[in-house]
Amino acid sequence: MGIPAASRRRPSEGAGVVPKVRVVLRLGELGLVATEAVDAGQAILLLDGVLSPTPTRESVQIGPALHVGIPPELPAADRQRRYLWRFLNHSCQPSARVVGDLVVAIDRVEAGGDVTFDYQTTEIELSNPFQCQCGHCGGAWIRGFRHLSAEEQLRRAPWLADHLRRAMPVGEG
Numbered sequence: 001m002g003i004p005a006a007s008r009r010r011p012s013e014g015a016g017v018v019p020k021v022r023v024v025l026r027l028g029e030l031g032l033v034a035t036e037a038v039d040a041g042q043a044i045l046l047l048d049g050v051l052s053p054t055p056t057r058e059s060v061q062i063g064p065a066l067h068v069g070i071p072p073e074l075p076a077a078d079r080q081r082r083y084l085w086r087f088l089n090h091s092c093q094p095s096a097r098v099v100g101d102l103v104v105a106i107d108r109v110e111a112g113g114d115v116t117f118d119y120q121t122t123e124i125e126l127s128n129p130f131q132c133q134c135g136h137c138g139g140a141w142i143r144g145f146r147h148l149s150a151e152e153q154l155r156r157a158p159w160l161a162d163h164l165r166r167a168m169p170v171g172e173g
Contacts, residue, residue, distance in 0.1 A: 017046045017102065021115050023087050031089045032115040038105045044096055044115055045103040047085050055127040058086055062101060062122070063163040091116035092137040097159040098122050106159065120145050120152075121159045 021032040021044060038044050047060055049068045055061060059069035070083050079086060085103060088096075094117045096103045109115060116134075119126060125144040132140045145153065145164055157165075 017043045019045045019084050021045055021084055023084060026114075029089070030087050032084065032087050034109045034111055034113050034115055036111050038109045040105050040107050042105050043102045044105055044109070045085055045088075047098065047101045047103065049083055055123070055125070057128045059127075060085065060088075060098065060122055061124065061163070062098070062161070064166075066163070068101070089114070089116050089134075090119045090132065090142055091134040092118060092132060092140065093134065094118045094121075094159065098161045100162070118156060118159055120148060121156050122161045122164060124164060 020035050020038050022035050023030055024033050032045075034044070047062060047068050050071050052059065052067050052069055053065045055067045056069050059067035061067050070079055070086060074082070088103065091114070094106060095109050095113060096105055096115050096117045098104075098117060098121065103115070103117065119142055123144045124146050126142060129141055129143040132142050141147075145156070145160075148156070
Protein backbone atom coordinates (compact mmCIF):
# COMPACT_ATOMS: atom_id res chain seq x y z
CA MET A 1 0.00 0.00 0.00
CA GLY A 2 1.53 3.33 -1.08
CA ILE A 3 1.75 6.69 0.60
CA PRO A 4 -0.94 9.25 -0.20
CA ALA A 5 0.51 11.85 -2.59
CA ALA A 6 0.74 14.48 0.15
CA SER A 7 0.59 12.93 3.61
CA ARG A 8 1.98 14.97 6.49
CA ARG A 9 5.44 14.04 7.69
CA ARG A 10 5.69 13.11 11.34
CA PRO A 11 9.23 13.78 12.56
CA SER A 12 10.89 10.94 14.44
CA GLU A 13 14.09 11.43 16.40
CA GLY A 14 14.34 14.95 15.01
CA ALA A 15 11.33 16.27 16.90
CA GLY A 16 12.42 19.20 19.01
CA VAL A 17 15.56 20.00 16.99
CA VAL A 18 16.01 23.77 16.92
CA PRO A 19 17.39 24.85 13.52
CA LYS A 20 20.94 26.17 13.73
CA VAL A 21 20.78 27.90 10.34
CA ARG A 22 19.50 30.97 8.59
CA VAL A 23 18.91 31.77 4.93
CA VAL A 24 21.38 34.14 3.29
CA LEU A 25 21.92 35.52 -0.19
CA ARG A 26 25.45 34.89 -1.49
CA LEU A 27 26.57 35.48 -5.05
CA GLY A 28 22.96 35.80 -6.15
CA GLU A 29 21.87 32.48 -4.64
CA LEU A 30 19.96 31.68 -1.45
CA GLY A 31 21.62 29.19 0.87
CA LEU A 32 21.99 28.22 4.51
CA VAL A 33 24.67 29.24 6.98
CA ALA A 34 25.15 28.10 10.55
CA THR A 35 23.93 30.56 13.19
CA GLU A 36 26.30 29.03 15.74
CA ALA A 37 29.21 26.61 15.71
CA VAL A 38 28.02 23.02 15.21
CA ASP A 39 30.23 20.06 16.14
CA ALA A 40 30.66 16.98 13.94
CA GLY A 41 27.71 14.62 14.39
CA GLN A 42 25.43 17.31 15.81
CA ALA A 43 21.97 17.85 14.33
CA ILE A 44 21.64 21.11 12.40
CA LEU A 45 18.15 20.93 10.98
CA LEU A 46 15.07 18.72 10.72
CA LEU A 47 13.67 17.58 7.36
CA ASP A 48 9.92 17.93 7.77
CA GLY A 49 7.07 18.51 5.36
CA VAL A 50 4.83 16.27 3.30
CA LEU A 51 5.63 12.75 2.17
CA SER A 52 5.35 11.65 -1.43
CA PRO A 53 6.45 8.66 -3.50
CA THR A 54 7.41 11.06 -6.29
CA PRO A 55 10.50 13.31 -6.28
CA THR A 56 10.25 17.00 -7.10
CA ARG A 57 12.79 19.77 -7.62
CA GLU A 58 12.38 20.79 -3.96
CA SER A 59 12.12 17.36 -2.27
CA VAL A 60 14.73 15.27 -0.47
CA GLN A 61 14.69 11.48 -0.73
CA ILE A 62 14.45 9.94 2.74
CA GLY A 63 13.60 6.35 1.88
CA PRO A 64 13.04 3.97 -1.02
CA ALA A 65 10.40 5.75 -3.14
CA LEU A 66 9.84 8.20 -0.27
CA HIS A 67 10.49 11.93 -0.51
CA VAL A 68 9.82 14.80 1.89
CA GLY A 69 8.71 18.03 0.28
CA ILE A 70 6.96 21.31 0.83
CA PRO A 71 3.15 21.42 0.86
CA PRO A 72 2.16 22.64 -2.61
CA GLU A 73 -0.52 24.95 -1.21
CA LEU A 74 1.95 26.81 1.02
CA PRO A 75 2.30 30.52 0.13
CA ALA A 76 5.75 31.44 -1.20
CA ALA A 77 6.38 33.81 1.72
CA ASP A 78 6.00 30.92 4.19
CA ARG A 79 8.44 28.60 2.37
CA GLN A 80 11.54 30.43 3.60
CA ARG A 81 10.29 30.82 7.15
CA ARG A 82 8.84 27.33 7.69
CA TYR A 83 10.95 24.96 5.53
CA LEU A 84 14.54 26.15 5.86
CA TRP A 85 15.91 22.85 4.50
CA ARG A 86 14.60 23.88 1.06
CA PHE A 87 17.63 26.22 0.89
CA LEU A 88 20.24 23.51 1.43
CA ASN A 89 22.58 23.81 -1.51
CA HIS A 90 24.51 20.97 -3.10
CA SER A 91 28.26 20.61 -2.69
CA CYS A 92 30.58 17.80 -3.76
CA GLN A 93 32.50 18.57 -0.52
CA PRO A 94 29.54 18.93 1.85
CA SER A 95 29.51 20.20 5.41
CA ALA A 96 26.50 18.05 6.36
CA ARG A 97 24.73 14.81 5.54
CA VAL A 98 21.22 13.42 5.92
CA VAL A 99 20.68 10.91 8.73
CA GLY A 100 17.05 9.80 8.92
CA ASP A 101 15.08 13.03 9.08
CA LEU A 102 18.00 15.13 10.28
CA VAL A 103 20.71 17.18 8.62
CA VAL A 104 23.87 16.46 10.64
CA ALA A 105 27.31 18.12 10.54
CA ILE A 106 30.03 15.97 8.96
CA ASP A 107 32.82 18.04 10.52
CA ARG A 108 32.67 21.12 12.71
CA VAL A 109 30.80 23.97 11.00
CA GLU A 110 31.72 27.39 12.32
CA ALA A 111 29.12 30.13 12.85
CA GLY A 112 28.55 31.75 9.45
CA GLY A 113 29.82 28.66 7.60
CA ASP A 114 27.85 27.25 4.68
CA VAL A 115 25.62 24.26 5.43
CA THR A 116 25.49 22.08 2.32
CA PHE A 117 25.01 18.43 1.46
CA ASP A 118 25.77 16.24 -1.54
CA TYR A 119 22.44 15.62 -3.26
CA GLN A 120 23.82 12.39 -4.70
CA THR A 121 24.01 10.91 -1.20
CA THR A 122 20.20 10.92 -0.81
CA GLU A 123 18.81 10.84 -4.35
CA ILE A 124 18.92 7.68 -6.42
CA GLU A 125 17.69 9.73 -9.39
CA LEU A 126 17.25 13.52 -9.36
CA SER A 127 14.02 14.80 -10.87
CA ASN A 128 15.89 17.88 -12.18
CA PRO A 129 19.56 17.13 -12.96
CA PHE A 130 21.89 20.12 -13.09
CA GLN A 131 25.51 21.07 -13.66
CA CYS A 132 27.32 21.54 -10.35
CA GLN A 133 28.68 24.95 -9.44
CA CYS A 134 30.20 24.08 -6.05
CA GLY A 135 33.73 24.82 -7.23
CA HIS A 136 35.14 21.47 -6.06
CA CYS A 137 34.34 19.15 -8.96
CA GLY A 138 34.85 21.05 -12.20
CA GLY A 139 31.15 21.26 -13.05
CA ALA A 140 30.03 17.63 -12.93
CA TRP A 141 26.44 16.78 -13.79
CA ILE A 142 24.43 16.03 -10.66
CA ARG A 143 21.93 13.34 -11.68
CA GLY A 144 21.74 10.92 -8.74
CA PHE A 145 23.73 8.16 -7.08
CA ARG A 146 22.94 5.55 -9.73
CA HIS A 147 24.75 7.64 -12.36
CA LEU A 148 28.05 7.85 -10.45
CA SER A 149 31.06 5.73 -11.30
CA ALA A 150 32.02 3.03 -8.80
CA GLU A 151 34.90 5.27 -7.68
CA GLU A 152 32.56 8.22 -7.03
CA GLN A 153 30.08 5.99 -5.19
CA LEU A 154 32.88 4.76 -2.92
CA ARG A 155 34.03 8.33 -2.24
CA ARG A 156 30.52 9.20 -1.04
CA ALA A 157 30.01 6.04 1.04
CA PRO A 158 30.62 7.75 4.42
CA TRP A 159 27.86 10.28 3.72
CA LEU A 160 25.19 8.03 2.19
CA ALA A 161 21.71 8.15 3.63
CA ASP A 162 20.67 4.79 5.07
CA HIS A 163 17.96 4.15 2.48
CA LEU A 164 20.45 4.62 -0.34
CA ARG A 165 23.07 2.43 1.30
CA ARG A 166 20.51 -0.38 1.58
CA ALA A 167 18.90 0.15 -1.83
CA MET A 168 22.07 0.45 -3.91
CA PRO A 169 25.17 -1.21 -2.53
CA VAL A 170 28.24 0.87 -3.31
CA GLY A 171 29.84 -0.06 -6.60
CA GLU A 172 26.72 -1.12 -8.50
CA GLY A 173 26.39 2.18 -10.44
